[in-house]
Amino acid sequence: MFAQHIMGLSGLVAATLFIFGLKRMSSPATALSGIVVAGIGMVVAVAASFLTLADLPDAVRPHLAVNLALAALALVLGGGWAWWRGRKVGVTAMPQMVALYNGMGGGAAAAVAAVALSAGGAESAVILAVTVAGALIGSISLTGSVIAWAKLDGKLDKPWRFGTQRIVNGLLFLATVLLGIGIIAFFETPALPVLAVLFFAGALAFGVMMTLPIGGADMPVVISLYNAFTGLAVGLEGYALQNPALMIAGMVVGSAGTLLTLLMAKAMNRSLANVLFSNFGDGAASAGGAEVHGQMKSSEASDAAIGMRYAASVIIIPGYGLAVAQAQQKLYEFVKLLQAAGVDVKFAIHPVAGRMPGHMNVLLAEAGVPYDIIFDMEDINDAFASTDVALVIGANDVVNPAARTDKSSPIYGMPILNADQAHQVYVVKRGQGKGYSGVENLLFYGENCSMVYGDAQAVLTQMVQAVKDIGG
Structure with a gap:
């Protein structure tokens, strides 16, 4: 009976910690402590479950030692493997x-x-x-x-x-x-x-x-x-x-x-x-599409960096390509150089950028980017029209204007970041490939858009050096 009371109390404590932890996970600033709190709740729940052994029927008590050993082994193996993999895994x-x-x-x-x-x-x-x-x-x-x-x-x-x-x-x-x-x-x-x-x-x-x-x-x-x-x-x-x-x-x-x-x-x-x-994403779904006008224009990384160095405002749009290149640290180094030169720098995050919900937020948090310069799409989209430069790194469909204009496109109607409305757009991309949807990105052909081809890590390294060379 005592074990049942303890189990009930521990369940209440664990549930409280779960809910409080989840609440703190709703903000990037408190997410880490929220995970720790919820983890403590899980430890309480698991530990309390062993108290049920006191109420086991006599018929199964001869197997108690074996079951305890198996449970302990499972906890050690599972916890150890998860700890090791969690510390080793990359953001990508x-x-x-x-x-x-x-x-x-x-x-x-x-x-x-x-x-x-x-x-x-x-x-x-x-x-x-x-x-x-x-x-x-x-x-x-x-x-x-x-x-x-x-x-x-x-x-x-x-x-x-x-x-x-x-x-x-x-x-x-x-x-x-x-x-x-x-x-x-x-x-x-x-x-x-x-x-x-x-x-x-x-x-x-x-x-x-x-x-x-x-x-x-x-x-x-x-x-x-x-x-x-x-x-x-x-x-x-x-x-x-x-x-x-x-x-x-x-x-x-x-x-x-x-x-x-x-x-x-x-x-x-x-x-x-x-x-x-x-x-x-099936190839047949995107066989059509609106006619593309204009042509892609390329720019050197150093020229793009200098253009941003002398801009008043820059909005950066990260995508999965940034994660693949593991260039988030170099990106933040570039951002700090721009900020030191008096440039107003913000980040714009699309809800489905990357490969999981919140992927870009996690990526930027790992690099130490302050939360107060990271904005969700609905909070920053109207600012693009008055922004000097939009820098797109490894994103594609989430900035494709075809989502607004091409009714035959599989992404038609999808809310996008209004990068095309900035005065100047630089897109860092490995090549001229399409996004997951298989649709040509009309942004890349815009008069105000220049492509900076190359791996994001290498491109940002050149940008950092270019700003440093002019005393940024």
Whole structure:
């Protein structure tokens, strides 16, 4: 009885820390402390779970030592590996790590459900149904997140699609749901093991099939969606186990992931169904497009740097190319030189820039860029028209004016950063390639735009040197 009281109290403490930590994560300035607070909450929840051992039935007590050893081993291996990988991972690989860790959360929820189903003796049909639902969602999140990780890591270069894919996926999902219903209906029969194996196989396979056709451009939305799935699965399994900490943590993560998914979809002016089923980024989708007028003009890095050195205001738009080049430190060095020369420098962040939600914010935070010069799209878009120079580094579709004018474009209607409205635009880019959408970027052909070709690290190094050479 004492253990139950401690478990209840620890659940309340852990839930409070989760919510408070999430609140602090809403601001870049307090995000780090928020993660620490939420981590302490998780430590409390895990530690308190060992108190349930005091109430174990006598029949299972002979196995207590083995179970304790296995639990301790799992904590040491999992915690040690996560610590090592977290310290080692680069910012460019952060989206892959987030996708993989999110999948592990869904897999853990599915594993808890599998153990509960194998143990038998469900308290009620409602608890059993909740357990099965958590197993379904957690399994989909596991394999879907693994495929997202493989796409982001370059192990799966292209979407995998075939003609009747939606029908096949629909039938697979329907069959898996029916198997789940069968588990509930035949729970106390010898058919349960076979139904459970087929059910988990179907759920895991559907996670793979659901994610394979989705293009890389939609990975930020997919990661958010599977984050919501994992939270929901954890919350459902928490309800089945009557564990308040799991329920609250799952609900918080699930609701946050759902809101973030909707915000990401809104930022691209697309519905979630369009993201999942439209084959966005397919070459056929962008075969047309508006006629391109003008031609690209190139500029030397030193000339662009001098132009910004003598400008009154500069807005910098970072994209995934900046992360690939690992040039964020050099960029901030350049920014400090401009600021020392009296230039007003700001950063403009598009909601879907990079490979995961907030990717560019994390990148700039790692370089030490102050939060007060980083602005979201809706807060800075009107300022471009009065800005002397817009510097675009490794971004493409999020600054493409075709989103405003070309109704045949797959990105038509997507809110973009108004970089083309600046008096002068410099675009740092490796070459003349297109973005994820496969659409020519009309910005690059504008009269006020000059291309600075090269790796962002090398280009920014030249820019820094050019400003230093003129006493910047």
